[in-house]
Amino acid sequence: MCPIWPLHLIILYLLALCPLWVIVQAVPELTASFDPEQITVNMDEYHLVNVAVEGPMQLGDEFSLVAENPHLTLPEWNTTYHLTEDNIASSKFESVIKVNGKFLGLTNVLLEGRRGSEPLTINNNKLPVVVIRPERVIDTIFVTSIATFVSLIFINFGCAMDWPTVKETIKRPVGPIIGMVGQFIFMPLMTFGLGYVIFPNNAEMRLGMFFTGVAPGGGASNIWTFILGGNLNLSLAMTTLSTIAAFGFMPLWLFSLGQVVFANAQIVVPYTRIATFVVGLIVPLAIGLAMQRFTPKIAAFMVRILKGFSTTLLLFIIVFAIVTNIYIFELFNWQIIVAGMGIPWLGYCAGYALARACRQPHADALAVSIETGIQNTGIAIFLLRYSLGQPLADLTTVVPVSAAIMTPIPMTCIYIYQKIKACMGALSTDESTRKCWKKTSPQAESRRSPQSSQPLIYTEGLPKV
Template sequence: MCPIWPLHLIILYLLALCPLWVIVQAVPELTASFDPADITVNMDEYHLVNIAIEGPGMQLGDEFSLVSADPHVALAEWNTTNYQLTEDHIANNKFENVIKVNGKFLGLSNVMLEGKRGSENIPIKNNALPVVVIRPQRVIDTIFVTSIATFVSLIFINFGCAMDWPTVKEVVKRPVGPIIGMAGQFLFMPLMTFGLGYVIFPDNAAMRLGMFFTGVAPGGGASNIWTFILGGNLNLSLAMTTISTIAAFGFMPLWLFSLGQVVFANAQIVVPYMRIATFVIGLIVPLAIGLGMQRFTPRIAAFMVRILKGFSTTLLLFIIVFAIVTNIYIFELFTWQIIVAGMGIPWLGYCAGYVMARLFRQPHADALAISIETGIQNTGIAIFLLRYSLGQPLADLTTVVPVSAAIMTPVPMTCIYIYQKIKACFINRRKHKKMLEEDVTPGTESPQPAIISTADLYGRSAKGVEAGEAPVPSDVSDDRDVPVETK
């Protein structure tokens, strides 16, 4: 047995630990700090951040680099080329510099600081800088909103000129259509978007909230335009839009503070009473102006009605094109889930509204108005709700759901409009062809039976006709009983 047993085991253990101890002593203990500690930067802009790295163990040749957790959202770079340690840094155990963080797209990311000593990594504590990238308020957004509000007010004046007030009174007296529309708008749509949100976004509460907010919004002004263009009952549509918007003062809080809290309990939900009231005023005042023109300036009102269809079509094209151009950036957020959600909200609303209306024996024009009123939502109110309920950039990110719904809303209506135009073209061509066939007149050679008939009408024999007597025209009266004056 070894005379120093068991001391030799302790000596061997210490000899094995010495290299590890030397390595540990050589590793620096560095801590990073950022000023400011977190930043919010606009898309396509940058923000400068002061950075300091402190701690013992720095060596010449150590390098620091910047890595973005999501380069699609934000990128960072040194504002100077001096990002290697110098003797001054080692003497002070401190490295200071400035980094530039560039905002690329909406979202959340982290800019992380990494250290290198040759091929080895240097651990750095507190090495992440939280970055929030948001969308700036642009001049084109203000122009878009202002122009849309102006044009929509003008078209509602046109609707007032075209409105048949006795028909509206009849709708209010027998509100079968509005009741069906209210059931679809404030019962089917909220429940459908609530359930569909869990199917499409099972792990994303914010996107589910975006769907639900779109479903609880009242009907949009575009519903009246599409109803008129497609030949629905415009008076019923205008009455339903007004009633549903006023009813939103009660139904929206009911859904937002019940199922809305289930969808996203942490959201600070604010009911936009002022925005709803503004929409009601913006709806009723132009209609009242149009009705006044109908009474006091009938010629101008008649002209406004004549240009209504062309103006409505132009306005819809303007809204669609301008909205796409203004929000082109948001298409980067589109996924198959977003597209399915955008299609599901309005398209299921169209189907449900039309089916309910037909089940209650409503005529096609009324059923079409109810269908459109149910499916088209006021996405502007949904976007407003999201902006005030969620922080940035989550608010902007979730608005992709109502924006997707707004883009998908006109697709079925456009297809129906094209179908109607093609069908009308074929019908008109068929009618024109039939009229041409009916307008063809006989040639100079009259058929023989017509001659015989004319001769028989005047009592002439077939023999006289065969002898070549000229037939008497049918418009000449019979003069056989008229006395002839003799000279």
């Protein structure tokens, strides 16, 4: 046995620790502090932050700034970052950082240091940065213009609405009941389950999907129902009833499954916004109905321009929405696209299938389908803004925005198909007419009517004209 056992083990440990002790002495630890300790900066703007580093430093030490996510922010020195003799003597370095916001998100700016080829250890070297989207004038213009145009088109709907048919629909509300089953039972449950499939590890995005699913039907459903030849009276009745029913159904879902999706969300039911939508729906319809009675000629003119005005409004909404929210396309990935397609498209299919299963005619089934699939994404965005902090609120709005973008695609395809079918039908009719004229008898006579100077043509197989 070794005569100095167990002292030789202690000696071996000391010999192993000596190099580490030398390294620690050669590369000292520094401590950084930021003022403010975290910042919130708008996109395309910047924020100045004071930084101080304390600890033993040497001439030649270098400090650098690194963004954990360069896509979100760009940090740079706003003043000098070179050490002076005064910094060495006082063991303190002070400077100013300029943090530029590039895109929405949460990230950190790291302060790193080097002494020659060796990295310096800097404690507290992370500056949390939140990049948010500022309120813009174009957003206010967009919301105001859309509200104005939608009010005008609902006045047109009031001029075209057959009030006795609406009252009959309310007395026998088979269609509205089917629509509310799809709107307030199928859509919330579908978006709840689909959210876990598409975003298994992202509770915020699941909340965005769920909020979109529990929102009532949107005003665009009435426009598309009219353009595609559905039952407009049923659609208007369903929109009104579903929006009123949202006062009860939305809190039911938000405080049950909503808490399961994201327990930390500060969920606020937007009663005021729902009430505003109800008023914005009923008042223009009442104006249109009054015009039917007191100014029938103007009402008839409003009805004549309704289809063209509706198509123009839809194009305006789609184009303006894309232009004002072009930044959000940077957040799009396959999951966001699938979520945006799944919400309205599955709603269309479920609504139509349920209505046909209940033996509703095609026009009514089409109205139910559109009412089920088209959601009021404005209410969903409002819910996200008040339930989540920034930038999560803006980041999660990509889900209802994606749904809004994907919503018109099936309807547009159906509209194009209807137009092509109508054109083909017209061509077929013209061809049949030409063939019929070619088969006329060569003995066809041209006679003049005693009461008219125009010749009357008599042909075999055709009625007298």
